[in-house]
Amino acid sequence: ASTASLANHLGISHNVSRPDQWHKYYPIAKGRHQSPIEINNKEVHYDRSLLPWFASYDPGAAKTILNNGKTCRVVFDDSFDRSVLRGGPLPGVYRLRQLHFHWGSSDDHGSEHVVNGVRYAGELHLLHWNPKYSNYLDAVRRADGIAVLAIFLQVSRSMKCLFGKEAPFPNFDPSILFPKSHDYWTYHGSFTTPPCEECITWIILRDPIIVSSDQMAKLRSLSKNAENEPNLPLVDNWRPTQPRYFRMVSASFL
Ligand SMILES: NS(=O)(=O)c1ccc(CCCCO)cc1
Ligand SMILES: [Zn+2]
Numbered sequence: 001a002s003t004a005s006l007a008n009h010l011g012i013s014h015n016v017s018r019p020d021q022w023h024k025y026y027p028i029a030k031g032r033h034q035s036p037i038e039i040n041n042k043e044v045h046y047d048r049s050l051l052p053w054f055a056s057y058d059p060g061a062a063k064t065i066l067n068n069g070k071t072c073r074v075v076f077d078d079s080f081d082r083s084v085l086r087g088g089p090l091p092g093v094y095r096l097r098q099l100h101f102h103w104g105s106s107d108d109h110g111s112e113h114v115v116n117g118v119r120y121a122g123e124l125h126l127l128h129w130n131p132k133y134s135n136y137l138d139a140v141r142r143a144d145g146i147a148v149l150a151i152f153l154q155v156s157r158s159m160k161c162l163f164g165k166e167a168p169f170p171n172f173d174p175s176i177l178f179p180k181s182h183d184y185w186t187y188h189g190s191f192t193t194p195p196c197e198e199c200i201t202w203i204i205l206r207d208p209i210i211v212s213s214d215q216m217a218k219l220r221s222l223s224k225n226a227e228n229e230p231n232l233p234l235v236d237n238w239r240p241t242q243p244r245y246f247r248m249v250s251a252s253f254l
Pocket of ligand 2: 100101102125192
């Protein structure tokens with residue numbers, strides 16, 4: 001194992017906070033299939049053969065929510081095909097493993113993907129893995145191993161937000177977070193944080209979900225320090241956009 005992965009294993013973060021340094025420990029961070037990217041209408045290719053995607057999530061699969069110092073994450077029971085994503089560009093069912101968020105220090109930025117120059121206040125990622133591989137860690141080493149459903153967060157000052165209710169986590173169905181339209185873009189990319197493996201089929205919804213300012217304030221109130229350390233706000237946990245190189249971004253809609 002490289003020193004980096006050992007460091008990672010021992011929980012010694014090696015200035016992971018600097019995305020431009022990641023390649024020193026994870027060379028793939030300078031690869032040709034990195035994420036996130038800019039999505040520009042002019043370069044998107046409408047693919048009418050793309051199927052609609054479907055999420056069949058079991059609310060009972062939600063296990064715990066935690067702040068791991070890098071994001072707010074909810075993990076799910078992925079020991080069998082209990083909560084799955086299928087259709088769209090995917091060859092089969094993919095198991096929901098976790099969801100997490102990326103956000104900024106203010107409402108004018110925070111998303112990882114950028115659409116026609118527009119940065120959203122945040123971005124929700126639902127991570128799924130391909131059960132044709134024996135386990136998740138095997139799947140992250142495969143080009144078709146992981147599927148991430150990405151949903152932009154847009155702040156509305158006035159409107160009562162959709163998921164205002166504090167859903168108890170023992171019974172939490174993430175599909176309540178989906179926008180009305182399932183229209184999406186899709187391309188092949190990577191994890192947006194180390195190890196930056198290029199194993200992800202990205203499915204990015206065109207329409208954002210509306211969240212309230214105090215919802216965003218809740219995310220910004222999370223801290224990245226441990227209990228007994230001085231408070232460091234956990235904000236701006238998004239990676240800058242990466243070169244698209246020779247990748248096609250396909251759209252399921254005209
Ligand atoms: N922002 S993301 O959806 O690409 C993402 C998801 C999960 C990880 C952590 C696990 C990486 C290898 O187990 C890192 C990044
Ligand atoms: Zn993410």
